[in-house]
Amino acid sequence: MKLQGPLSIALSLCLAAPATILAADKKKPAAPAPTEAAPAAKPLTLPDTVATVDGAEIKKDELEKAFANLLAARKMSPDAIPAEQRLQGYRMVLDEIIIDKILAKKSADTKVTDEEVNAQWERIKGNFGSEAELKKQVEAAGETLDKVKKGLHDRLAEEHWIDSQVKDKVNVTDAEAEDFYKKHPEAFKTPEEVRASHILVKVDKDAKPEVVEEKKKAAQAIADRVKKGEDFGKLAQEISEDPSAKENKGDLDFFRKEAMVPEFSNAAFGMKKGEISDPVRSDFGFHVIKVTDRKDAETVTLEKAKPQLLAFLKNQKKQAAVEEVIKGVREKAEVKINLPEPPAAAAAPAPAPGAITAPAK
Incomplete structure (x- = not known):
């Protein structure tokens, strides 16, 4: 499940550490040669109500803001994306919003403690060095810290609700761990x-x-x-x-x-x-x-590998179970999407470098 809204903006601003000077050089594709400026993207008109979920409307302003936030986090401009690709992007972002609406309704009565919210808040704040820097970045995206905290609370509630739906489907036995160990011997060899x-x-x-x-x-x-x-x-x-x-x-x-x-x-x-x-x-x-x-070089024994292996297999089961839960609630909800139909697959152009990809669930 991907976090949406202000919280996702905050999380997307974290930077990876640079590699050491000695790291093996990886071949990078050459930058494309300069070309003539691309024609301006054709206007894409969205209806005022882009979708309804169990009777609740999702307005185009909400979709456009979420789409703009996603592009801003990736340092992309909407005007640089062809209309058909923007439509694909809108649809993927809209699907995330729809799922969030459904999960928010399902988790409305799920309890989240202040301690949980504060712990997550401190972790996010640590990625920025200080609350002042976090506030600066969030406000630059047109949001507020209060909205980020509210979004964090809601996301935790959704996660707790999903956990309650999958808790009986993620048990892993020693026999399953041993079977995986025997079938994947290369995974347990360290050079x-x-x-x-x-x-x-x-x-x-x-x-x-x-x-x-x-x-x-x-x-x-x-x-x-x-x-x-x-x-x-x-x-x-x-x-x-x-x-x-x-x-x-x-x-x-x-x-x-x-x-x-x-x-x-x-x-x-x-x-x-x-x-x-x-x-x-x-x-x-x-x-x-x-x-x-x-x-x-050594081969890690089953006994030594078992704690991490059990955790790995449990996580695999949980991911699959979560996907099934989300798929199930999505299918049962009454959803109407009012966006234009995307172009036929055969007529769609090859995706450009940096094209939008579907957010991970």
Whole structure:
């Protein structure tokens, strides 16, 4: 079930942490060449009442606002989307609103405590660093903190009601866990891992040979200092040109071989714990590597895997049960949709990059 309204705006504003400089480079598709400006999207006229759910009307203003919020969270403009794709987007957002209306009615008498709301509120606030920043972002989207909190309360009530409908359908037995374990042996194998630290001396890919040699000598001098007993972490903080070294003292934590660029991984996985490398060249420059720990490849036993496996299987059952509950209440509700019919599938254009996808339930 996807959260709608102001709360979904708040949640969508959370940012992922950047990857380390050494993460293996993934090929990205080239940006499309500039083209002539696309023609303005054709006007799409919506009826004043876009749908009714058990006699209750959903107005176009509510749909347009929810659609605009979704696009804003994805940094997209409605004018950049062709009319037929906007219609598809409206229909998907409208379906979410319809389900929310049905669930809100079903969960109207479901109890939600202040402690639950406050706990969720603190978690959301933590994603922004402060309530002031959260308020700033929410108000920029044309909402208020009170509406966000009300939406949070309503969403918790819906979740509690759904939980009450599926609680007898999510039990998992030890026999089911054992059966899954036997049928999916590869899922329980963990490859060899190495924990390493590094000090980076940057070198441009197209650097002249004399510059490369100079940088290599600088890296070798660092390696010699470490081998003579100087503290690796302290040196990494002081002189490594990997920006993250100021915070992590060059420590890259445990990683699998494929997680780093090949030159670095091949060197690190060929070293013993505690060993210091001579300079290793990669596209980033020269690395002085210290292996600080290793983990051998292993197959996780059923006994060790069982707690997480039971939780995984229970979650699978719950997702399936939730989908069935939502499908059931949707089919039983009296719903009338007044949006124009979408174009035939055969005539629909290929989706453009960044086209709207259906929100997850």
